[in-house]
Amino acid sequence: MRQTEVSSWQEIQSEVLERIRTRKWKPGELIPNETELAEEFGCARATVNRALRAVADAGLLDRRRKAGSRVLTLPERKAFVSIPILRKEIEAKGQAYSHEVLHSALKQPARETLERLGIAKGTKALELHTLHMADGFPYAYEERWINTNYLPQAANTDFDGLSANEWLVANAPYTEAELSFSASNATARQAEKLKIEKGTAIFNTTRRTTQDHHVITFVKLWFAPGYELLMTV
Amino acid sequence: MRQTEVSSWQEIQSEVLERIRTRKWKPGELIPNETELAEEFGCARATVNRALRAVADAGLLDRRRKAGSRVLTLPERKAFVSIPILRKEIEAKGQAYSHEVLHSALKQPARETLERLGIAKGTKALELHTLHMADGFPYAYEERWINTNYLPQAANTDFDGLSANEWLVANAPYTEAELSFSASNATARQAEKLKIEKGTAIFNTTRRTTQDHHVITFVKLWFAPGYELLMTV
């Protein structure tokens, strides 16, 4: 028979997952320590360590020095989500991407926005309103603020060619991001931009990215009806 | 050249992130190989490997045997999302959780549901409608199907005490899950359950979990207005 060609830490990981799944190791229970498992599997402790770390990262084990590894009672499985670049997302559907900058101004933001950008009162920032389109139809409407105190070069950039979304990804890699997703009824203004009826349910995203505690940008997105965010675990 | 005197893999990771951020290593560029970096940092190759693996996991590097490690042009940063247990989510807000099973029946699902559950025509499954409440107010309305062919014990379980959500987490750990999020206008029925006005925008989730390719459950959730899904990177 053909060997399954998996590295040993992955095989150990599978075995561990299996024991948790089948309740051989019950929720709340301590599992054998790394040394014991290394003996059982006939491998180095480092290999067991790698396997258990992976299982713990998946949210199924609680690992503590001295206390050992315990099977979690209510595992919080974690999913990966990638922050989308709209152009790619649209092109992945086989549609043509385009965008239009509807508004661009360097101005003093309202107090709420000042706080979100973490800048002082009296400071200016770049405000952008952009409509993203798929095959010419409105796909998402975006309202964005860019912290030009931290990113002065953004003030002199033309976002008609490359969208702010992509320009930032390429020129101001963030270290942290906060995302939120919600639903709301389209306001008259949003409805007009997206060419839909007022009150239609739309999917919203807000995102704030920072670099070493300096806010880079704060953006709100409203998606045209039918939008669906998918992810797998 | 002067050694950079970093010791742990995390410090190396920071240094690598810094070099990517400051464009010392530009997007699309090949970075030195592991052996060279190990020399520069004065550590073992395994330590560099661990650091680079972490950076690659974060979506910033493309690592290939023989080809080397390359800085990605458009990094797709990945966020962790944990699949929520509604009770915990509500309690975390300092509110009291309760739920009510509005409907429970073992019956033959419609064709569409049969497919989603991956079961044969003529088979029965458990249908549940549940209202989740926070401080007595509707929080989310749930429509769920449980694959009782694979999980026969679910048919004899009373979900009035422990919600199906938690019972499944505790009794049928899944190996894979598919999630989707969207927005919609409340239908008359949904509005009635959530005690809101028809047409109000609500946040929807659907989830399908499987265990070794056997579908465990398929569930749709409609959240009361104001719900927000948060995540950080």
Place this chain on the structure above:
DNA sequence: CAGTGGTCTAGACCACAAG
């Protein structure tokens, strides 16, 4: 204080894919 996981090392061999 002592047991457990966290990390590092130096060296080795392997798997993969670019040229």
Place this chain on the structure above:
DNA sequence: TTGTGGTCTAGACCACTGG
């Protein structure tokens, strides 16, 4: 064919924290 990352090992010391 051969360079690069992927992994394993045996042993060591460290860091945290439970008892």
